[in-house]
Structure formats: C-alpha cells, structure tokens
Amino acid sequence: MFPDTKNGYTYEDCKATADWLLAQTDVRPKVGIVCGSGLGGLAEMLKDQVAFNYKDIPNFPQSTVHGHAGRLVFGTLKGRPCVCMQGRFHLYEGYSIQKITLPIRIFKLLGVETVMLTNAAGGLNQDFKVGDIMIIKDHLNMPGFAGNNPLSGPNDERFGVRFPCMSDAYDRELQQMAMDVGQELGYGDFLKEGVYCVLGGPSFETVAESRMLHKLGADAVGMSTAPEVIVARHCGMRVFALSLITNQVVMDYDSVEKANHEEVLQTGKERAEQLERLVSTMVTKIEHNNN
Ligand SMILES: O=P(O)(O)O[C@@H]1C[C@H](O)[C@@H](CO)O1
Numbered sequence: 001m002f003p004d005t006k007n008g009y010t011y012e013d014c015k016a017t018a019d020w021l022l023a024q025t026d027v028r029p030k031v032g033i034v035c036g037s038g039l040g041g042l043a044e045m046l047k048d049q050v051a052f053n054y055k056d057i058p059n060f061p062q063s064t065v066h067g068h069a070g071r072l073v074f075g076t077l078k079g080r081p082c083v084c085m086q087g088r089f090h091l092y093e094g095y096s097i098q099k100i101t102l103p104i105r106i107f108k109l110l111g112v113e114t115v116m117l118t119n120a121a122g123g124l125n126q127d128f129k130v131g132d133i134m135i136i137k138d139h140l141n142m143p144g145f146a147g148n149n150p151l152s153g154p155n156d157e158r159f160g161v162r163f164p165c166m167s168d169a170y171d172r173e174l175q176q177m178a179m180d181v182g183q184e185l186g187y188g189d190f191l192k193e194g195v196y197c198v199l200g201g202p203s204f205e206t207v208a209e210s211r212m213l214h215k216l217g218a219d220a221v222g223m224s225t226a227p228e229v230i231v232a233r234h235c236g237m238r239v240f241a242l243s244l245i246t247n248q249v250v251m252d253y254d255s256v257e258k259a260n261h262e263e264v265l266q267t268g269k270e271r272a273e274q275l276e277r278l279v280s281t282m283v284t285k286i287e288h289n290n291n
C-alpha cells in the first residue's frame with residue numbers, strides 16, 4: 001500500500017490522537033524523544049512502559065525504514081515521565097511534510113514541554129570522525145528553501161504564530177547542558193557541535209553536492225529532524241537535537257568509500273550506549289513546571 005499523503009492535519013485531528021493516547025496511559029510526559037536510524041535503544045530504557053504500534057494509533061503513519069521500529073513508548077526515564085518515538089518518518093517514504101511532523105504536534109497536546117531529537121548523519125566537517133556525537137546548534141532546511149516547509153498552508157493560532165522565529169530554534173541552555181554532561185561522562189573526545197543540513201533523500205549525496213553543503217556551512221547532512229524542529233518551535237516547545245556521525249561523507253572523486261544504510265546502522269550500534277546515557281542523564285536535569 002502506498003503511504004497516505006494527506007496534507008493537512010487539523011488541530012482536532014491531532015487532539016483526537018492525543019486524547020486517544022491519554023485515555024490509555026497514566027503517563028503524562030514532559031519530555032518527548034525522537035529516535036533516529038538505529039538509535040531506538042533509547043526507548044528500551046523507559047521503565048513501566050506502555051507501548052503502541054504506530055499502526056494502531058489513529059492518524060499515525062507507518063514506519064517503513066529498517067532501523068525504525070514503529071512504536072510510541074510511554075514510560076519513565078529515571079523517574080521522569082517521557083514519551084519516545086522508536087522510529088520517525090521521512091519525506092522520502094512518500095509522506096507529506098505535514099504527516100512526518102504530525103507526532104510533534106501530538107507531543108504538544110500530550111503535554112510535552114521539551115523535545116529531544118536524535119538522528120544519524122554524514123560528517124561534512126573534516127574534523128569530525130565516525131562515532132562523533134554532534135550537538136546541533138542550527139540547521140539548513142533545504143526542502144524549506146524550495147517551499148516544502150511543514151508550516152505551509154493555513155496557520156492554526158492554537159498551535160502558534162504564522163511567522164515563527166527560528167534564530168533560537170535550538171535551546172542554548174540545553175546545548176550547554178549536553179556539553180557539561182558529556183564532559184562529566186568522559187565523552188569530551190567525541191562530543192562536537194555544529195550545523196545540520198537536511199535533504200529530502202533517499203539517495204545519498206554526490207561529491208559536488210557534499211562540497212557545496214560544506215561550503216554553505218553545514219557540518220553534517222541527513223534526511224530528517226529540521227522539519228520536526230520547526231513544528232516543535234512553532235508550538236512553543238524547547239528543542240534539543242543530536243546527530244550521530246555514522247559515516248564520513250565522500251568529498252573526493254578518488255575515494256573508494258560508498259555511503260550505505262548498513263554502515264549507518266552499524267555505527268549506531270557501536271555508539272548507542274553513550275548516546276543513550278547522554279540523553280537520559282540530561283532528562284534527569286531538565287527542569288519542568290511541576291518538578
Ligand atoms: O532518521 P534519521 O535521520 O536518523 O535517518 C538517517 C537518514 C536516513 O533515513 C537514513 C540513512 O541511512 O538514516
């Protein structure tokens with residue numbers, strides 16, 4: 001079956017999904033986590049889990065990519081109520097940009113205040129190595145340059161304003177917290193910061209494209225996250241995001257390296273434990289209104 005490409009989801013559609021979920025769990029999450037390719041182990045850390053397959057959730061798309069389990073998991077992480085997407089959606093799966101970002105609005109209506117996103121990305125910055133964790137400080141939203149922005153279409157003020165600011169999209173306090181926590185955990189050698197660039201995928205970059213993105217100021221390139229960040233900021237949630245550098249992007253015509261999804265998943269496995277510890281430690285330190 002070809003994925004549902006319905007464009008718009010109304011406030012009422014999102015509310016219906018959120019209410020359906022809230023009726024089936026007592027967990028009232030303050031933190032919403034999105035797991036990138038091969039990084040779904042974070043969801044397994046949640047205690048007292050109540051999990052839903054995406055196929056059972058009204059209005060939810062299905063995961064079609066290897067490394068994205070397709071489960072929404074509620075539970076607690078060191079006592080803090082969380083909800084975790086074990087698998088996200090991508091434009092290249094054939095979904096509309098509104099559909100891939102729908103879960104972020106549902107997070108909002110579940111009561112989430114802070115969104116933490118992870119992804120797998122190719123390293124463009126020549127100082128980065130495979131296995132580095134990059135704290136995202138900003139993004140280049142390439143589909144948005146071509147008019148494919150998740151906020152295109154009628155604006156519902158119940159979510160946010162027509163023209164949201166994005167110069168502060170990535171919460172600076174949370175970036176500093178990640179640096180501090182990373183240092184405490186002994187991750188200083190592989191913890192970096194930088195600019196993430198999203199492309200539509202699913203093809204990986206040509207050499208010319210990679211060189212261009214590097215010149216434009218991107219440190220890492222991937223196929224997700226930025227649309228989710230835009231939607232999260234539009235509806236007023238704090239955002240923190242990390243890229244795991246799973247491969248070095250090929251920038252040289254003489255290179256024999258070839259980007260591939262298996263390498264992406266393999267690097268995810270090798271670095272998963274540290275990434276999970278970094279995110280889970282941060283969750284215990286983030287202050288919310290009633291904790
Ligand atoms: O969901 P993320 O952004 O982690 O997935 C990346 C981009 C592609 O979906 C895939 C390529 O290997 O990994």
Ligand SMILES: Nc1nc2[nH]cnc2c(=O)[nH]1
Binds near residue numbers: 201221259264
């Ligand atoms: N576009 C893109 N996405 C990725 N996800 C993981 N690695 C890569 C990469 O090299 N390029």
